[in-house]
Amino acid sequence: MSRANGMLEVSNLTVSFERPEQPDAGAFRVVEDLSFGVAAGEFVSILGPSGCGKTTLLRVIVRLAPAEHGTIKIDDSEKYAPGRDVCLVFQSYGLFPWRTVRENVEFGLKMQGVAARERRATGQEFIDLVGLSGFEQHYPHQISGGMQQRVGLARALACRPKLLLMDEPFAAVDAQTRERLQTELLRIVAQTASTVVFVTHSIQEAVYLGTRVLVMGARPGRIAADLPVPLGSERWRRDVRLERRFEDHVLEARQALRAVSP
Amino acid sequence: MTEATEANGLAPLPAVRPRRKRSGGPGALTGLSVLAIYALLIAAWDVFGRDVNPYFSSYPSAIVRAAGELARSGELATALLGSLGVLGQGLLYTLAAGLPVGFAIGRYQFLDRTFGPLVTILFVAPREVFVPLLVLWFGLSDASRVIFVFLSAVFPLIYNVADGVRSVNQSHAEIAQAYGANEWQTIQEVTFPSILPFIGVGAKQAIARGLTGLVAAEFFIGVSGLGGLLQKASALYRLDRAFVVILVLVAVGFILARAGDLMEARLGRWRISERAY
Known part of the structure; x- marks a missing residue:
């Protein structure tokens, strides 16, 4: 499934967790021999049943969890x-x-040692981009869940990463806010020309956002289906959710998911 | 436009610290009547206190006179400065030792297992048990008293800081790492702000215990400072002078307690506001 010009290249990835409560049972294999690639500019949705290792996959990519086997390359490195x-x-x-909206957005830049003035300018740019101008001095508990996730998005984008990973980012917000955030995410991703891997439980969300939907099977996690979603670019300008072919893609994803769900 | 809609539902929140609200009229009235009651009590004490044997009690105007005497002779200033010096040094060492030790105990399970119980025991043990040893080792000196203040104050700080380090939210540390923070940056950006509220609580307790430790030290380890002045005055049946020292000690205690409260509120600001949420 590798592609040329891959921004992300996951090859034969296997991830296991030790189970300290049952040392004799051996390690629990969360992900096994998983391979996929993401090309620059793609928006790949990853869909799968609970416990299929979606979140684990993202954690391994940002090195919060170790891989047992396999390689991960970003921009060929x-x-x-x-x-x-x-x-x-x-x-x-x-x-x-304990950090304000501004300080949260600037966090990644600060860790990289970016100078305060440049940090401030870049941070402001992304605060504006996600529509939080005027809330720079607020603390997270003073703003709504939807706004908090805008801060989370701005913090990630402010680092200008080659690859943006999102782990069910809208799972905790209400349905209306969620739809609005989805549309805005498409606009922001287009404006920043980001490459995205987006993990979700929601079939509609996966199809609406993704240029490609990967369906993961569980126990152990692997890629079960790779569905292109050719709904065209600039999808945030018109609501593709109103179109018949959107429903066709949702149906296709639903069938693929049904096939791997126990 | 969407952000505007979302923003509109939200009132701007200028102040983070929740303030206690006092209702204007009736509150002011209560304050006045409280003042009036105290004024009446003090006046009554001044009138009837004169009839009591001065070896056992005193009365306000005599106390004011004694305060004047003590101030003029310089005894009060000397005692106050001496006491504050001992207290200040003791608290300084408390901070210098309590923060790193608390941090180490909270962070390393081995140290926690080894020294955690000792800290708890020393926290609850009566500090006066150290007096004979201190006198033996350091004599009836300021050093003994400073160490006694230190021993009084340091354990609540260690205890609270260790508790704070133990309760750092691990997911915050992970987020920092996912954003490229190394170990030192994680301590600086996550652990330290997380434990600030605990440092506030520990420092407040340390100040309170340090002050009682100071007076105890001035009683038991040579007669000096405000505690010594109090003891001397009582021994000479100068109850008017004794009351002056008591009032000064109460004032010092009040100011330090207020400082402790402010520090606790300031350091724990985000935690308090998070709880309110």
Whole structure:
């Protein structure tokens, strides 16, 4: 499934967890021999049943969890840096409650040692981009969940990563906010020309956002289907959710998911 | 436009610290009546206190006179400065030792297992048990008193800081790492802000215990400072002077407690506001 000009290249990835409570049972294999590639500019949705290792996959890519076997390359290099080459947007926002919106957005830049003035300018650019101008001095608990996830997105984008990972970023917000955030995400991704891997439980969300939908099977996790979603670029300008072929792609994804669900 | 809609539903929140609200009229009235009651009590004490044997009690105007005497002779200033010096040094060492030790115990399980119980025991043990040893080792000196203040104050700080380090949210540390933070940056950007509220609580307790430790030290380890002045005055049945020292000690305690409260509120700001949420 490798492609030329791959921004992300996952090859034969196997991930296991030790089970300290049952040392005799051996390690639990979460992901086995998983391979896929993401080309520059693609928006790949990863869909799969609970416990199929979607989140684990993202955690391994940003090196929060170790791979047992296999390689991960970003922009053709195994020596990529989390926070610089690849940034993860967390499901529960993952903002630091003691930092203001501005300080949260500038966090990745600060870790890279970017000078304060440049940090401020870049941070402001992305605060504006996600529509949070005027809330720079607020603390996370003072703004809504939807706005908190905008901060999470701005924090990731401010690092100008080659690859943006998103782990069910809209799972915790209400349905209306969620639809609005999805549309805005498409606009922002287009404006920043980002390459995205987006993990979700929602079939509609996967099809609406993705230029490609990967369906993962569970126990152990592997790629079960790779579905292109040719709904055209600039999808945020018109609501493709109103179109018949959107429903066709949703149906296709639903069938693929049904096939791997127990 | 969407952000505007979302923004509109939200009132701007200028102040982070929740302030206690006082209702204007009735509150002011209560304050006045409280003042009036105290004024009445003090006046009554001044009138009837004169009839009591001065070896056992005193009365406000005599206390004010004694305060004047002590101030003029310089005894009060000397005692106050001496006491504050001992207290300040003791608290300084408390901070210098309590933060790193608390941090190490909270961070390394081995140290926690080894020294954690000792800290708890020393935290709850009566500090006066150290007096004979200190006198033996350091004599009836300021050094003994400083160490006694230190021993009084340091354990609550260690205990709270260790507790804070243990309760750092691991997912915050992971997020920092996912954004490229190395170990030192994680400590700086996650651990330290996380434990600030605990440092505030520990420092407040340390100040309170340090002050009681100071007075105890001035009683038991040579007669000096404000505690010594108090003891001397009582021994000479100068109850008017004794009351002056008591009032000064109460004032010092009040100021330090307020400082501790402010510090706790300031350091724990985000935690308080998060709880309110």
